[in-house]
Amino acid sequence: MTDASFETRPETQDAQFGDYFALLKPRVMTLVVFTAFVGLLAAPVGVHPFLGFCAVLFIALGGGASGALNMWYDSDIDAVMKRTAKRPIPAGKVTRDEALALGLTLSAFAVVFLGLATNWLAGGLLAFTIFFYVVIYTMWLKRLTPQNIVIGGAAGAFPPMIGWAAATGEISTASVLMFCLTFLWTPPHFWALALFVRMDYDNATVPMLTVTHGRRATRTHILVYTILLAAFAIGLGFTQVGGPLYLAVALLLNALFLKGAFDIWRRDEAASEADNFRAEKKFFKLSLLYLFAHFGAILVEAGLSRFGGL
Numbered sequence: 001m002t003d004a005s006f007e008t009r010p011e012t013q014d015a016q017f018g019d020y021f022a023l024l025k026p027r028v029m030t031l032v033v034f035t036a037f038v039g040l041l042a043a044p045v046g047v048h049p050f051l052g053f054c055a056v057l058f059i060a061l062g063g064g065a066s067g068a069l070n071m072w073y074d075s076d077i078d079a080v081m082k083r084t085a086k087r088p089i090p091a092g093k094v095t096r097d098e099a100l101a102l103g104l105t106l107s108a109f110a111v112v113f114l115g116l117a118t119n120w121l122a123g124g125l126l127a128f129t130i131f132f133y134v135v136i137y138t139m140w141l142k143r144l145t146p147q148n149i150v151i152g153g154a155a156g157a158f159p160p161m162i163g164w165a166a167a168t169g170e171i172s173t174a175s176v177l178m179f180c181l182t183f184l185w186t187p188p189h190f191w192a193l194a195l196f197v198r199m200d201y202d203n204a205t206v207p208m209l210t211v212t213h214g215r216r217a218t219r220t221h222i223l224v225y226t227i228l229l230a231a232f233a234i235g236l237g238f239t240q241v242g243g244p245l246y247l248a249v250a251l252l253l254n255a256l257f258l259k260g261a262f263d264i265w266r267r268d269e270a271a272s273e274a275d276n277f278r279a280e281k282k283f284f285k286l287s288l289l290y291l292f293a294h295f296g297a298i299l300v301e302a303g304l305s306r307f308g309g310l
């Protein structure tokens with residue numbers, strides 16, 4: 001990241017609101033925010049709707065701020081990868097300094113206001129999550145080890161715990177279980193993507209598993225994590241977090257996810273590259289539906305157990 005380019009913006013390139021908004025990685029953050037929202041509503045306490053709205057908004061702003069800080073630090077990598085080359089900094093729309101200023105300001109704002117609006121456990125967890133994603137994952141592990149996302153994935157797993165803490169002021173077994181679900185889900189989610197954008201990471205010399213250990217090893221890792229994830233996700237159905245509806249969703253989606261992971265694993269490297277990429281892309285898309293559906297089911301179960309008796 002130490003490259004000094006992107007410090008200034010070409011005069012013809014005025015930044016628009018949309019460019020600053022893109023720094024917040026809005027598409028990725030939708031699912032992050034949804035898991036935080038579920039954590040907040042699944043907690044066994046009533047939260048005033050306005051307070052709940054503010055809590056989710058501040059978590060979303062904190063998540064977005066961490067995205068801007070990630071783009072500030074990674075602008076050199078983003079510039080050489082096809083998938084990320086059009087991001088506001090490499091595209092010359094926003095300068096690195098602007099992204100840094102936006103990321104720091106929004107982070108401070110989100111943490112302080114979440115703390116004031118709810119409690120300081122939630123504010124502290126949000127600050128720690130931003131720190132983990134930006135410093136531990138982006139600045140340290142991402143360029144150091146192929147296990148970068150296994151460890152760094154913890155950052156993405158905190159939001160349901162933050163939501164729960166915002167509602168209750170506590171960390172509980174249920175919120176730790178939601179953390180574990182997202183933590184185990186992250187490696188298959190990300191490695192599927194890394195398989196079909198492998199050349200990107202090669203070019204950027206980022207030590208993703210696909211680059212350091214190759215496609216075969218990555219596929220095996222995906223399969224192993226998917227098996228672990230399935231065991232955990234189905235087991236969750238028998239805890240306070242789950243219930244019959246959750247279990248039905250988990251059984252269906254884990255069967256599909258296991259099938260997808262197995263399909264990728266058994267593929268012949270010599271087979272058509274287009275076919276391989278199609279299967280990997282399909283699995284990546286399924287990973288998004290997977291997490292959304294599990295957290296959706298957790299939300300419905302919480303609603304049923306709270307209001308079901310009415």
Ligand code: HEM
Pocket residue numbers: 027028029030031032035083137149152153154155156157182186189190193288291
């Ligand atoms: C360290 C952990 C993670 C890594 C390394 C990772 C990596 C990625 C990457 C590189 C993309 C493509 C982004 C792009 O097109 O700009 C992506 C997409 C996505 N990720 Fe993750 N991810 C992680 C964790 C998560 C978590 C925890 C969530 C949600 C709870 C999530 C939700 C999404 C979504 C929704 C997309 C699709 C965005 C779109 O529609 O383009 N990711 N992820």
Ligand SMILES: CC(C)=CCC/C(C)=C/CC/C(C)=C/COP(=O)(O)OP(=O)(O)O
Pocket residue numbers: 025028032059062063064066070074084126129130133138142155156159
């Ligand atoms: C509340 C809060 C602070 C939430 C943060 C949640 C979080 C850590 C999400 C991770 C999302 C993500 C896109 C990682 C991308 O990895 P990358 O940065 O290596 O991907 P890139 O190559 O697309 O930049």
